[in-house]
Amino acid sequence: QTPxxxxxxxxxxxxxxxxxxxxxxxxxxxxxxxGRRPVFMDGRYLFQDLLVASQGAxxxxxxxxxxxxxxxxxxxxxxxxxxxxxxxxxxxxALAWSDDAAQVFLRRRPRNxxxxxxxxxxxxxxxxxxxxxxxxxxxxxxxxxxxxxxxRVTGAAGKALGALLP
Numbered sequence: 182q183t184p185x186x187x188x189x190x191x192x193x194x195x196x197x198x199x200x201x202x203x204x205x206x207x208x209x210x211x212x213x214x215x216g217r218r219p220v221f222m223d224g225r226y227l228f229q230d231l232l233v234a235s236q237g238a239x240x241x242x243x244x245x246x247x248x249x250x251x252x253x254x255x256x257x258x259x260x261x262x263x264x265x266x267x268x269x270x271x272x273x274x275a276l277a278w279s280d281d282a283a284q285v286f287l288r289r290r291p292r293n294x295x296x297x298x299x300x301x302x303x304x305x306x307x308x309x310x311x312x313x314x315x316x317x318x319x320x321x322x323x324x325x326x327x328x329x330x331x332x333r334v335t336g337a338a339g340k341a342l343g344a345l346l347p
Contacts, residue, residue, distance in 0.1 A: 249284060275288075279339065314342075
């Protein structure tokens with residue numbers, strides 16, 4: 182799968198600035214956009230958390246296009262967490278788009294405030310199904326709120342998350 186729909190989303194919403202990505206999707210984005218999108222590609226992307234912790238810095242990008250994670254990682258409280266949920270913490274990044282191929286995260290910056298206010302998936306992260314379902318089961322999040330956000334998510338992953346909700 183390619184992030185074609187994510188790129189269409191970026192064009193439709195006029196998201197500009199430098200894209201942060203690893204080599205897996207970054208080359209496709211650079212090719213598909215004909216060079217219109219500046220892409221910061223880094224083979225160390227898989228080790229971003231380690232680099233940030235050790236150096237206290239991350240690439241200065243306006244948005245990130247992340248591959249839809251294939252596996253979950255152990256997170257706080259023993260719940261599996263998506264690698265993207267750990268790479269793009271909510272205090273610095275907002276999930277704005279998700280489909281079966283990719284996720285788009287916008288950096289929390291003044292230039293992105295209006296987009297984030299309108300588009301952020303605050304709870305419905307299809308890449309983090311166990312965590313989302315646990316939040317709904319425990320009553321921390323309301324099922325109706327998560328389902329409303331999921332109505333903006335395309336693909337099988339969003340439908341699968343909706344089916345998990347009690």
